[in-house]
Amino acid sequence: MGVDVLYASATGNAEEIARRIHAELSDHGLEAGLLVELNQFVDAGWPLSPTASGTEFAGKVCVLVASTTGDGDVPANGTKVLRYLRDKAKPKKFMQGLRYCILGLGDTNFENFCNSARRIDKALLQAGAENVYLRGEADDGTGLEEVVEPWIDGLWDKLLQACSNSKGVPAPAKENGSEKIIPKETGAHENGDTLELPHPLELRVQLSVDSGDPAQEGTGHHKTWCASAAVRDMTVFNVSISAARRLTAVDLVDRRVWHAELDCSEIQFSYRPGDTVGVVPQNRDEHVDQLLKRVALPVGLSLEEVDTTAVKLVARDGGRQDIVRNVSLRTCFRDLVSLADAPKKTLLVALAQFCSDVADKRAMQWLASKEGREDYRKRIMAPGGWGILSVLDSFPSCLPSAELLLDQLPALAPRYYSAASSPKADPTRFHFAFSTVLFPDGQRGLVTGMLEDMCSSVEAGAGAELGPLRIVLGQKDHFRPPADLATPMIMIGPGTGIAPFRGFLRERQAQIDALALKNGQSAGVRGDAWLFFGCRHKDKDFLYDTELAEFVDSGVLTRLTVAFSRDSADGVKTYVQHRLLEEREQVLARLLAPGECRLYLCGDGGAMVRGVEDALCEILAPHTQNDLASARVLLKEWEKAGRYRKDVWHWG
Ligand SMILES: Cc1cc2nc3c(=O)[nH]c(=O)nc-3n(C[C@H](O)[C@H](O)[C@H](O)COP(=O)(O)OP(=O)(O)OC[C@H]3O[C@@H](n4cnc5c(N)ncnc54)[C@H](O)[C@@H]3O)c2cc1C
Numbered sequence: 001m002g003v004d005v006l007y008a009s010a011t012g013n014a015e016e017i018a019r020r021i022h023a024e025l026s027d028h029g030l031e032a033g034l035l036v037e038l039n040q041f042v043d044a045g046w047p048l049s050p051t052a053s054g055t056e057f058a059g060k061v062c063v064l065v066a067s068t069t070g071d072g073d074v075p076a077n078g079t080k081v082l083r084y085l086r087d088k089a090k091p092k093k094f095m096q097g098l099r100y101c102i103l104g105l106g107d108t109n110f111e112n113f114c115n116s117a118r119r120i121d122k123a124l125l126q127a128g129a130e131n132v133y134l135r136g137e138a139d140d141g142t143g144l145e146e147v148v149e150p151w152i153d154g155l156w157d158k159l160l161q162a163c164s165n166s167k168g169v170p171a172p173a174k175e176n177g178s179e180k181i182i183p184k185e186t187g188a189h190e191n192g193d194t195l196e197l198p199h200p201l202e203l204r205v206q207l208s209v210d211s212g213d214p215a216q217e218g219t220g221h222h223k224t225w226c227a228s229a230a231v232r233d234m235t236v237f238n239v240s241i242s243a244a245r246r247l248t249a250v251d252l253v254d255r256r257v258w259h260a261e262l263d264c265s266e267i268q269f270s271y272r273p274g275d276t277v278g279v280v281p282q283n284r285d286e287h288v289d290q291l292l293k294r295v296a297l298p299v300g301l302s303l304e305e306v307d308t309t310a311v312k313l314v315a316r317d318g319g320r321q322d323i324v325r326n327v328s329l330r331t332c333f334r335d336l337v338s339l340a341d342a343p344k345k346t347l348l349v350a351l352a353q354f355c356s357d358v359a360d361k362r363a364m365q366w367l368a369s370k371e372g373r374e375d376y377r378k379r380i381m382a383p384g385g386w387g388i389l390s391v392l393d394s395f396p397s398c399l400p401s402a403e404l405l406l407d408q409l410p411a412l413a414p415r416y417y418s419a420a421s422s423p424k425a426d427p428t429r430f431h432f433a434f435s436t437v438l439f440p441d442g443q444r445g446l447v448t449g450m451l452e453d454m455c456s457s458v459e460a461g462a463g464a465e466l467g468p469l470r471i472v473l474g475q476k477d478h479f480r481p482p483a484d485l486a487t488p489m490i491m492i493g494p495g496t497g498i499a500p501f502r503g504f505l506r507e508r509q510a511q512i513d514a515l516a517l518k519n520g521q522s523a524g525v526r527g528d529a530w531l532f533f534g535c536r537h538k539d540k541d542f543l544y545d546t547e548l549a550e551f552v553d554s555g556v557l558t559r560l561t562v563a564f565s566r567d568s569a570d571g572v573k574t575y576v577q578h579r580l581l582e583e584r585e586q587v588l589a590r591l592l593a594p595g596e597c598r599l600y601l602c603g604d605g606g607a608m609v610r611g612v613e614d615a616l617c618e619i620l621a622p623h624t625q626n627d628l629a630s631a632r633v634l635l636k637e638w639e640k641a642g643r644y645r646k647d648v649w650h651w652g
Pocket residue numbers: 276340383384385414415416417418419432433434435436437439440441443444445446447448449496499648649650651652
């Protein structure tokens with residue numbers, strides 16, 4: 001019985017690691033079983049209705065790799081497994097006999113670090129399976145490979161033991177008490193040394209020239225062939241920007257924030273305050289052109305035909321049925337894969353095989369090797385590091401196949417934006433605010449650059465001539481305004497973190513208006529709604545200032561406290577956390593008053609979150625015998641109980 005490898009992955013990291021482990025099993029004397037998404041566990045022989053005897057799992061050995069997404073969630077292609085494992089109708093310990101190793105991927109910038117792997121691990125143990133290796137927890141915030149590499153190094157021995165124990169034969173002995181050194185595929189380094197390289201992955205994409213025209217994009221629901229793996233299971237809608245305005249002053253060139261409104265009247269789309277919309281990106285034409293000139297095209301296709309001739313793309317995808325698309329090669333490279341994200345080491349190893357120049361080949365192998373990890377980190381992983389175009393620029397003799405790049409470049413993932421509107425007030429429109437991402441080399445972020453062009457054109461009255469926007473809905477059930485108007489709330493949203501709170505306030509306004517209509521003038525008991533906002537300058541980037549003032553005037557917002565970080569005469573920077581501390585007595589009184597005040601935090605950046613949470617702990621300390629550690633525990637408890645809710649993101 002082979003070792004199955006199962007993965008749950010949102011943006012491809014866990015999938016790539018799972019593929020690598022699967023590819024390397026045979027190098028270590030292990031029989032490779034299936035490589036499938038976690039949701040396809042039935043294919044790995046996990047029966048939907050297991051018997052109490054647990055015989056179905058006897059002797060099975062598997063490796064699981066699971067990233068965490070959303071707010072500590074299992075990625076969509078792995079969610080079914082938790083339901084399966086926790087199903088109370090199943091016999092107790094029905095998975096007895098299964099031995100497994102699990103690797104979690106996460107990011108310590110997020111609250112629930114590696115929560116997905118932790119939950120799956122716990123559920124497997126409760127179902128009677130046996131974990132034969134320490135759970136790995138790799139941190140994308142500091143570099144996944146710090147944990148992934150040593151974890152994989154130690155994995156083989158555990159699997160060999162698990163497999164031989166399953167067969168009732170002793171595990172292979174270690175040589176001289178140390179780990180058995182197993183030969184890996186090696187490449188010669190410039191100095192004649194050998195390098196330790198990851199195993200190249202099995203290619204899962206095939207391209208061939210198809211007769212006929214490439215299929216045209218539909219409107220409304222998007223055809224699945226146009227979706228990258230990152231949005232494959234989601235409904236993709238085509239919408240247009242119907243209104244837009246710049247929220248920051250025109251002379252504030254290094255910080256540009258826009259308000260945009262999506263017209264959703266033509267689509268079956270419903271959202272709630274707190275939800276997000278994911279904008280599905282397309283790579284820029286000039287980058288696609290550049291790439292198309294640097295790939296070996298499928299046999300029978302010339303560069304002149306990359307727009308007009310259909311190619312048949314067949315992809316075996318995570319144990320699913322083959323996905324077949326009949327599209328132009330340009331569409332494939334425009335819509336499916338990311339050209340900016342760091343290429344994985346397994347791709348570099350494969351690219352080395354396409355270098356005709358020996359020096360290029362060696363240098364590429366060096367970057368992919370364990371020995372060259374520092375160079376990989378500096379050149380590829382560092383902010384502004386090489387995407388595939390820079391890699392190909394630096395290795396001029398490398399002419400990879402289009403199949404390889406479509407298979408192994410990271411999927412092009414949607415960028416999410418929080419609803420700044422309420423369906424009660426804006427039933428057919430979704431509002432959001434975005435900050436244009438500006439890079440030191442003068443480039444703009446892929447999506448925010450495109451959105452800015454669209455918004456400028458709409459603001460100038462030119463209409464949505466830049467074509468439809470493709471979106472998916474991202475639900476955020478943990479980030480909702482209180483259902484009851486009587487529940488008090490404190491909202492902390494500096495910068496574009498204000499966006500969901502504008503949505504909350506519009507919802508609140510609509511609720512108050514509806515109640516007033518029903519009950520005459522009285523809208524019943526209303527809890528406090530206190531907003532902390534922060535920006536640089538009062539007259540340049542105070543987002544939604546007029547509307548917020550109106551909310552205060554109408555009583556929808558009971559207090560508005562603002563921090564301007566660059567307006568003070570003495571040059572001292574004041575942020576929202578400083579304002580919170582200035583108001584500490586009032587904040588504490590509200591947090592401890594009956595009525596369970598809700599606390600919300602939204603915005604960009606780990607530093608902001610740390611600053612605000614430190615301030616909150618200081619504020620809570622008098623309530624915890626002036627012990628900051630206990631205050632932190634209390635904040636955590638509130639978070640678990642849903643009294644404190646966060647929606648924070650990190651793009652840099
Ligand atoms: C749940 C959630 C809600 C969000 N809500 C909002 C919101 O309401 N408003 C908002 O503005 N944002 C929000 N974001 C962030 C948003 O989704 C995007 O991440 C952000 O707008 C950047 O997208 P982009 O495509 O423009 O940038 P990208 O092109 O993806 O660039 C971002 C990263 O790419 C790299 N990069 C690419 N090119 C270069 C280069 N030339 N030089 C240096 N580095 C480079 C860098 O690592 C950079 O950090 C949210 C994110 C999440 C997860």
